[in-house]
Amino acid sequence: MKEFATLDKAIELAQQGYAVYPLIDNTKKPPKGVAGYQAATSDQNTIFAWFKKHPTYNLGLRLDLSDLLVVDVDMHEPTKNGRTSLVQLFKQGQTLPSDTHIEGTANGGLHYFLKYAGAKVRKVDVWPGIDLLSDFTVIAPSEINGKPYEPLDGRTLADIKPAPQWLVDKLAGQKVNWTSEYACTTHQKKxxxxxxxxxxxxxxxxxxxxxxxxxxxxxxxxxxxxxxxxxxxxxxxxxxxxxxxxxxxxxxxxxxxxxxxxxxxxxxxxxxxxxxx
Known part of the structure; x- marks a missing residue:
């Protein structure tokens, strides 16, 4: 990562009105004394103080203050392959906008950034390998083990598209299921x-x-x-x-x-x- 690239990006985002916060380099954890995403700010003096002293810090973005949602597509395990889940959703006519801002993650996954004004959520494995985040996320140019988060196709946060209605319905608690082959048998929860x-x-x-x-x-x-x-x-x-x-x-x-x-x-x-x- 180019020296002070994170500071430059953090200042750029702050100028656009986004709230950011530091993460310890090579991790997703905030440094001691920084209350994670709750400390996120667009105050440039605070941001400069954070990253001038630690230019290799990673960067976090607070989502809820800007009405943003991240669809986090992971491929950590063979049984939780987010891209396979996207294919299954596509077969049901439930797609994500391909022209929105998308970032490749350090582990080979994808972050789809979407406009979403609903309640704050952080739902893990909504579908196998897919999390829905509207509170906070790691953002480029962060790196984990030398592997960067990076935007795809040159798009920026200015290119974010609205969350599709089927996804808004899912977050609102309305029923959006897999086809029958993925449905779970209804039974009393133990x-x-x-x-x-x-x-x-x-x-x-x-x-x-x-x-x-x-x-x-x-x-x-x-x-x-x-x-x-x-x-x-x-x-x-x-x-x-x-x-x-x-x-x-x-x-x-x-x-x-x-x-x-x-x-x-x-x-x-x-x-x-x-x-x-």
């Missing part, structure tokens, strides 16, 4: 289903410790192995908490609950042995 729904909904910065504590406790209730619970806890923290906790904090919470669960297991074992005897 404990694990409710847990997964709550997990994906996530939480905000002010409630993250209590929320993650509850999630870890409920994961233990499923009977999963402790190693599985820890791996899921780390993943939940990274993906579903607005401004994730430090890993050491996640570990501290996990160890505390693990200790509690072990004591409970010991008490139940003693009680059961007495009953059996």
């Amino acid at each position: 404990y694990t289903g409710r847990l997964l729904d709550e997990m994906v909904t996530g939480t905000t910065q002010g409630n993250r410790n209590d929320w993650l504590t509850k999630m870890i406790g409920r994961l233990f209730v499923t009977g999963a192995e402790p190693e599985t619970v820890y791996e899921l806890a780390c993943s939940i923290n990274e993906r579903f908490i607005d401004q994730p906790l430090e890993t050491k904090e996640v570990t501290t919470i996990y160890n505390s609950i693990l200790k509690r669960e072990m004591k409970r297991f010991e008490r139940n074992s003693i009680r059961n042995s007495r009953i059996a005897g």
Whole structure:
């Protein structure tokens, strides 16, 4: 990345009225002392102070203040290929405007930028490999592991097109399903289903410790192995908490609950042995 390219882009966006914020270089995390997207601003003095001292910082864009929506198309896993999901949507006549501003992401995905004035959302895997974001996003010229976010076809935020009506309906909670081959069988939602729904909904910065504590406790209730619970806890923290906790904090919470669960297991074992005897 060219030195001060991020600063130049941040100032350019601020001049256009967009609110931006810094992210630690090579990550999607804000630096210490910056409250993530909630600290986003178009004040050029603040932006200059952020990026002049750290020219290799990545750049975040606050979406809700500008009535923007990002359709985040990922290809992290074979079973969650966002481009395959786009093809399935296309077959149903549900397409995204190809002439809107689109950025290639560092992991080979796509960010479709659209105009959207609805309520703030952050919905993960609305379709396999496709997230819908209207709160914040990483934007070019950010880089992850040397791979850049970059605009396609020379378009800019000035080229953003309105979100199609079918997508607005989806965000408003109206029914927009896959064809029958992708439909899920309707059944009563069980404990694990409710847990997964709550997990994906996530939480905000002010409630993250209590929320993650509850999630870890409920994961233990499923009977999963402790190693599985820890791996899921780390993943939940990274993906579903607005401004994730430090890993050491996640570990501290996990160890505390693990200790509690072990004591409970010991008490139940003693009680059961007495009953059996």
